[in-house]
Amino acid sequence: KRGLGIDVAKTTWTDIGGLDSVKLKLQQAVEWPLTRAAAMKRLGVRAPRGVLLFGPPGCSKTTLVKVIATQVRSTFFSINGAALYSPYVGDAERTLRETFQRARATSPAVIFFDEIEAMVGKRALGGAANADSVQERILSTLLNEMDGVESSDGVLVVGATNRIDMIDAALLRPGRFDHVVYVPPPDYHARKDILLINGRKMPLGSDVDIDKLASQTEGFSGADMANITREAALLALRHNIDANRVDMCHFEAALSSVQPSLKRDLMEYY
Numbered sequence: 001k002r003g004l005g006i007d008v009a010k011t012t013w014t015d016i017g018g019l020d021s022v023k024l025k026l027q028q029a030v031e032w033p034l035t036r037a038a039a040m041k042r043l044g045v046r047a048p049r050g051v052l053l054f055g056p057p058g059c060s061k062t063t064l065v066k067v068i069a070t071q072v073r074s075t076f077f078s079i080n081g082a083a084l085y086s087p088y089v090g091d092a093e094r095t096l097r098e099t100f101q102r103a104r105a106t107s108p109a110v111i112f113f114d115e116i117e118a119m120v121g122k123r124a125l126g127g128a129a130n131a132d133s134v135q136e137r138i139l140s141t142l143l144n145e146m147d148g149v150e151s152s153d154g155v156l157v158v159g160a161t162n163r164i165d166m167i168d169a170a171l172l173r174p175g176r177f178d179h180v181v182y183v184p185p186p187d188y189h190a191r192k193d194i195l196l197i198n199g200r201k202m203p204l205g206s207d208v209d210i211d212k213l214a215s216q217t218e219g220f221s222g223a224d225m226a227n228i229t230r231e232a233a234l235l236a237l238r239h240n241i242d243a244n245r246v247d248m249c250h251f252e253a254a255l256s257s258v259q260p261s262l263k264r265d266l267m268e269y270y
């Protein structure tokens with residue numbers, strides 16, 4: 001079925017540049033309750049049922065969830081909020097209920113809702129009255145399922161959105177998405193990290209100045225940074241198909257062809 005999948009690709013914390021405090025928050029909120037359940041219980045710390053990640057696009061929300069799923073060796077269910085309404089998925093409410101059922105049966109499990117605002121956004125977005133009532137039913141199905149998941153079930157629900165303002169307040173009550181974590185655009189150090197991560201398998205010329213590139217990329221998302229690296233390698237090959245390294249001139253040329261996607265968005269988030 002489309003919109004409902006299991007992804008087991010190995011991803012680790014070291015694949016994500018920057019975001020140290022986000023990583024720590026997630027480790028404590030998510031990994032510990034699943035991997036150190038006894039210790040948490042001893043101190044009376046309840047495992048979160050849901051974590052909501054919000055922030056600008058292309059800044060590793062999806063990657064973070066994959067790392068969480070890998071770290072806790074859990075089954076990973078992924079549902080795209082917009083795709084849930086697709087005719088290919090069929091009955092959206094049933095898909096939701098079945099996903100929770102399967103997650104409980106294969107715990108520990110992580111259920112990831114990407115673009116969750118498209119699934120349970122505020123009614124104002126809805127448009128046609130009919131569409132509204134479908135959204136309403138999806139929201140109450142999700143709330144029911146989340147309320148029904150006991151922390152001991154080992155099922156964690158993670159939502160990701162670029163539009164926290166569109167999320168229905170009912171989802172933010174305790175016992176639902178009780179951790180809301182902002183995933184910021186990469187700062188200078190994070191951009192440097194991302195360049196190094198992306199360049200790990202790439203032979204770089206000795207003139208490649210990572211510090212300079214990081215300071216020239218204000219407003220670039222993590223995805224933009226990955227694009228720059230890819231583009232620089234392609235340019236090196238375009239100049240010389242036998243090239244065995246990527247030089248600073250290739251990065252500089254790539255920089256002028258990749259546009260920062262966060263300029264406008266940043267205004268909204270700060």
Ligand code: ATP
Nearest residue numbers: 015016017057058059060061062063194222223226
């Ligand atoms: P969207 O909101 O558009 O779904 P997202 O926040 O979920 O985006 P990802 O899909 O996780 O972002 O990131 C897209 C790609 O950008 C990743 O596959 C990765 O290559 C790169 N990327 C983004 N942020 C980072 C980062 N901090 N470190 C390393 N790579 C990153």
